[in-house]
Amino acid sequence: MKQTTLIYKLIMALTGLFLCFFLIIHLLGNLQLLSPPELAREQFNWYSHLLSGNIVIKIISYVLYLSIIAHAVYALIITRVNAKAQGSKYIYDKRSEVSSWNSRNMGILGTIILIFLIIHFKDYWYIYKFGNLPLDADGNKDLYTIVITSFQQAWYVILYELSFIALGFHLLHGFFSAARTLGLYHLRYAQAIRIVGWIYSLAITLGFMLIPIYIYFNLNS
């Protein structure tokens, strides 16, 4: 089978949708941080420990790493194909009037997300896996304290909020676009997917945005 850009797009759609699914689970887990501090510490640390020991979660996490890498690699490949497909530049270009900014700049939004992910992995995932963490009362690694401490810094909160905004715009186009790539062509369902995409993107983005702000303003120690 010949490798076409449509196959690359198909891989991007499938990996992108898996990431979309993962974001739901990730957000639900993180919402525990909004419980009263003592309960939240116990719950969140227990939950984090649960995830790190489970074989099913292990498999899902490898699919996750692979998805992020494949999604980004194919993004790079199709961006290069596109650059080659373009003719000489228009001298006077108003083509942007007929499409949305985020649909045209998925690469820029994705790059912001990627940079965010590297920082995010380094500060929590790496520290949790390989760092020396204090233990909480139940003997679980105290990731809760690490999280709460990091969000006492205003610049760190702002970094997160800006990345979530980029994610939100990426999702808003990505969710709909993936449905199209997978072959949704029925008018009624295509319209429904637009609405579901809006609801999904808003819920995920606002949900993630709420947590650092809540911690910064309410758990200031």
Added chain:
Amino acid sequence: MKLKLKIWRQENREAKGNMISYDVEGISEHMSFLEMLDLLNERLITKGERVIEFDHDCREGICGACGMMINGRAHGPLSGTTTCQLHMRSFKDGETLYIEPFRAAAFPVLRDLKIDRTAFDHVIQSGGYVSASTGQAPESNSILIPHDITEAAFDAAACIGCGACVATCKNSSAALFTSAKISHLVLLPQGKTESADRVIQMVNQMDEEGFGHCSNTDACEVECPQEISTLHIGRMNYEYNKALLLRK
């Protein structure tokens, strides 16, 4: 009306082009855009200069030859309109207009505003047909097709191959054009039988001609003079994915 035109002039495929300014007076607002260019060309001929070359044929919006970029938009500021159906009343007296050819690596500029759209022909040749042993035309009611299906197929078949979708796409993708051809055939019983091979071949050919992939920005649907829906791109993807999974 009096207009300042900045028009792309390019000697041939290899030459480097650039924008040249022309002041044109005495334009009627009832003229079509192409008639306005005719007026300028007549004046250039009297002055002994080389005319501005542009493609056109039907001048009634059905052949797709007249594509050009006007003020940064494919076929000008109106959506769903060919250049020949655009009239000067859409512009203001004294305005400056930028006129350029459609640009894409797969559409080389031949001269001035004329481009080579052979890449579209290659995409059609790769599968945009129904194989049939010719002979007498069959009795028209021997294959019954519901009216809404024929209408849907006809909507897709209305594509005039103008290239505006490619020109306006940030990726120079031919997805709307190709999907219109695929949809039109797959909707009809005569076209269904070859649908798997067709979609694979046409999508391969699209890549081979050097068109980019589709980012689903939907810009093409806005600029398409025939208002071909991007849902056809969804249908092409559906047919492609189905062929990947099920083709023997």
